[in-house]
Amino acid sequence: MTNKDNYIFELSDQVVRKTVSYKNRYGITIAADLYTAKDMNMEEKHAAVIIGPPYGGVKEQGPGIYAQELAKRGFVALAFDPSFNGYSGGMPRRISSPDFFVEDFSAAVDFVGTRPFVDREKIGAIGICGSGGFALSAAQVDVRIKAVATVSMYDISRNMSQGFGDSMTREAWDATLVALAEARYSDFEGNEPMLAGRGAPIGFDENTDPIGREFGEFYATPRGYHPNSTTQFTLTSCMSFMNFPLLSQIDRISPRPILFVIGENAHSRYFSEDAYAQAAEPKELLVIPDTNHVDLYDKLDKIPFDKLETFFRTNM
Numbered sequence: 001m002t003n004k005d006n007y008i009f010e011l012s013d014q015v016v017r018k019t020v021s022y023k024n025r026y027g028i029t030i031a032a033d034l035y036t037a038k039d040m041n042m043e044e045k046h047a048a049v050i051i052g053p054p055y056g057g058v059k060e061q062g063p064g065i066y067a068q069e070l071a072k073r074g075f076v077a078l079a080f081d082p083s084f085n086g087y088s089g090g091m092p093r094r095i096s097s098p099d100f101f102v103e104d105f106s107a108a109v110d111f112v113g114t115r116p117f118v119d120r121e122k123i124g125a126i127g128i129c130g131s132g133g134f135a136l137s138a139a140q141v142d143v144r145i146k147a148v149a150t151v152s153m154y155d156i157s158r159n160m161s162q163g164f165g166d167s168m169t170r171e172a173w174d175a176t177l178v179a180l181a182e183a184r185y186s187d188f189e190g191n192e193p194m195l196a197g198r199g200a201p202i203g204f205d206e207n208t209d210p211i212g213r214e215f216g217e218f219y220a221t222p223r224g225y226h227p228n229s230t231t232q233f234t235l236t237s238c239m240s241f242m243n244f245p246l247l248s249q250i251d252r253i254s255p256r257p258i259l260f261v262i263g264e265n266a267h268s269r270y271f272s273e274d275a276y277a278q279a280a281e282p283k284e285l286l287v288i289p290d291t292n293h294v295d296l297y298d299k300l301d302k303i304p305f306d307k308l309e310t311f312f313r314t315n316m
Contacts (some may be wrong), residue, residue: 006226010122015040015071024107031087033059035071047122047316048076050096050108055130055156056199056231058086061224062128062297073309076118078108086228088157098244105138123315128156137246139253143291147315149259152293153272183235199231211267218294254280257315263302
């Protein structure tokens with residue numbers, strides 16, 4: 001930890017961070033941080049960018065790093081905790097849902113678009129990891145999102161329904177559904193909800209699966225640790241992701257632009273490459289050399305902030 005509030009970064013003296021909350025259309029209270037430059041003229045209207053966390057992450061981690069840097073560059077920036085997670089409301093805890101997580105982006109647009117110092121015709125979104133898929137899915141139907149950037153994108157629905165690398169067999173699919181059915185009975189009978197396996201192991205070594213180790217080196221060490229970010233969701237959450245695809249209408253985001261940012265060595269890069277192929281113009285795929293998936297969560301020398309600034313300035 002770098003400070004008592006468990007933010008993984010220090011607050012810049014050039015930036016004001018304000019804790020805010022608002023409700024999404026399901027009535028769940030969303031906890032968020034609003035970042036603005038300390039010298040921002042609040043009598044004028046400014047472009048805004050919404051930043052969603054990695055799947056299992058919270059606003060005090062990577063989203064806050066992105067929001068702070070973009071605020072220094074003159075944007076109004078909002079980082080939020082998804083429904084049922086972090087300091088946001090919703091019960092039971094640790095649920096994940098394609099509908100709710102996509103809705104959380106539109107709810108963020110509701111909030112920032114009604115601030116008197118925000119130009120509602122200049123609102124963009126950044127989705128990191130799993131939020132990349134959620135941001136794109138929101139933009140498919142929410143035309144208020146004028147430009148979308150994804151960073152180290154994961155398509156969570158594809159990952160759960162087809163397996164990592166599209167490796168899930170029919171036998172594995174059937175076995176998963178049987179396990180989910182039993183988990184639903186258990187939850188309904190009042191037992192503590194079963195959790196899916198931890199994506200970022202607390203203990204890891206050179207023998208740990210490379211992907212798990214990469215996540216563990218962030219979430220389970222002081223580098224990225226936050227008590228609200230366990231990288232575990234309820235097991236029964238998997239069912240909705242297996243049933244509802246996120247990016248079936250990605251081509252309809254056009255003519256609004258999409259920027260896909262991926263690390264050269266990211267295990268997840270095929271998600272962005274395939275989504276890029278399916279999207280219509282205007283679109284751009286930016287590959288960051290010598291960079292893995294998690295590097296783009298927090299490494300300031302890897303994250304292409306100049307490119308992100310130019311992308312949103314040009315396209316909103």
